[in-house]
Amino acid sequence: MLVTTSHDATHDTIVEARKLAESSGARWVDRRSFSLPQLHKRYGEQGVLILTLEKLVYYPISGEPLFFHPSTGYLRIKRMLKGESDPLIDLSGVRPGDAVLDCTAGLASDSIVFSHVVGETGRVTALESELVSVLLLTEGLIKYHAKIEALNTAMRRIEVIHTDHLTYLRGLPDQSYDIVYFDPMFRIPVKASSSMSPYREIFNPNPLSLEAVEEARRVARRRILLKEHRDSPEYDRLGFTKHRSRTKIAYGVIDLC
Numbered sequence: 001m002l003v004t005t006s007h008d009a010t011h012d013t014i015v016e017a018r019k020l021a022e023s024s025g026a027r028w029v030d031r032r033s034f035s036l037p038q039l040h041k042r043y044g045e046q047g048v049l050i051l052t053l054e055k056l057v058y059y060p061i062s063g064e065p066l067f068f069h070p071s072t073g074y075l076r077i078k079r080m081l082k083g084e085s086d087p088l089i090d091l092s093g094v095r096p097g098d099a100v101l102d103c104t105a106g107l108a109s110d111s112i113v114f115s116h117v118v119g120e121t122g123r124v125t126a127l128e129s130e131l132v133s134v135l136l137l138t139e140g141l142i143k144y145h146a147k148i149e150a151l152n153t154a155m156r157r158i159e160v161i162h163t164d165h166l167t168y169l170r171g172l173p174d175q176s177y178d179i180v181y182f183d184p185m186f187r188i189p190v191k192a193s194s195s196m197s198p199y200r201e202i203f204n205p206n207p208l209s210l211e212a213v214e215e216a217r218r219v220a221r222r223r224i225l226l227k228e229h230r231d232s233p234e235y236d237r238l239g240f241t242k243h244r245s246r247t248k249i250a251y252g253v254i255d256l257c
Contacts, residue, residue: 001026001132002045006052007033017051024135049135056139058132064198066132068140070151071196073112077151080116089117091243091251092225097121098178101219103165103212104128106203108137108158110183110227116154124157125177129164132202164204169215180216183227184208213238217256226252 003021005013009031021028029043031050036059039048048059058066076086088110094100096119102111105126115124128134141155161168165182185205208226216224226240230250235242240252 002029002039002043002048003027004029004031004034004039004048004050006050007031008053009051010053013051013053020049020051020056020135020139024131047132049132051139055143056136058136058202060201063201066136066199066202068107068136068144070112070144070146070155071107071109073109073154074146074148074151076109076113077116077154078148080113081148081150086113087245088225088227088251089113091253092179092181093223094118094179099176100124100179100181101177102126102181102183103169103216104181104183104204104208105137105160106133106183107199108141108155108160110181111158112151112154114179114181115157116150120157123159125159125161127161127163127165127168129162129204130202131162133199134160134162136202166209166212166215169212169219172215172219174218175221176219178221178223180220180224181227182208182212182216182225208234208238210238213254217254220256222255222257224254224256228252 003017003026005017018028036048040061046061050057050059055067080086094114094117098118099122100114100118105111105128108126111124111126118124128137138160141158144155146152184207185203228234230245230248235252240254242250242252
């Protein structure tokens with residue numbers, strides 16, 4: 001993977017991009033006057049990360065450019081500020097001061113909502129195993145600026161860790177989080193979610209393991225949640241009680257107390 005900047009990069013942007021390349025183990029390339037196709041052809045890499053003045057963007061060999069955005073987190077927090085309920089929050093029982101572990105962060109739209117609810121006295125840890133995803137996420141949570149200040153505050157509070165969730169769970173003490181949350185790549189894609197379809201390329205495609213769920217039982221104090229397609233066999237395979245949904249997305253719950 002290459003790391004470079006936009007053509008209008010400032011000195012500070014170039015310095016930041018170089019540091020990003022070094023810390024991620026990617027290859028730094030001076031942009032000069034190269035176009036994206038020229039970079040792909042010249043260096044033969046699979047993708048290019050471009051740091052612009054506003055954000056970090058990933059350009060795969062083919063397909064759409066990918067970048068961080070809060071996705072449904074924006075609308076959900078906006079609705080909650082109006083006093084509306086949120087299905088995930090209601091099912092999770094998350095409350096101010098809680099500790100939440102999101103084992104499959106992706107772009108962290110659910111982590112953002114969790115962070116909004118737990119507030120300053122709580123904490124949300126977001127785990128992401130894939131390098132491109134974690135780079136976009138880390139940069140985005142810091143730099144993305146929304147008109148809703150509560151959303152900005154929630155994003156800045158999230159701790160992102162680049163690791164696979166099973167390894168991280170194994171290293172945690174018993175009952176160290178109130179809620180453990182899994183949102184793996186769906187076994188049955190939701191075709192209506194066209195905005196997220198291009199991101200499947202950079203997300204971990206592996207199914208959730210029984211061992212990870214068993215570790216989550218040890219780590220969670222109150223509840224474990226699974227987000228999946230409502231028709232997925234994963235709920236039964238992994239031991240979750242599925243809650244009915246009118247949409248194609250449903251949640252499974254394991255209550256521990």
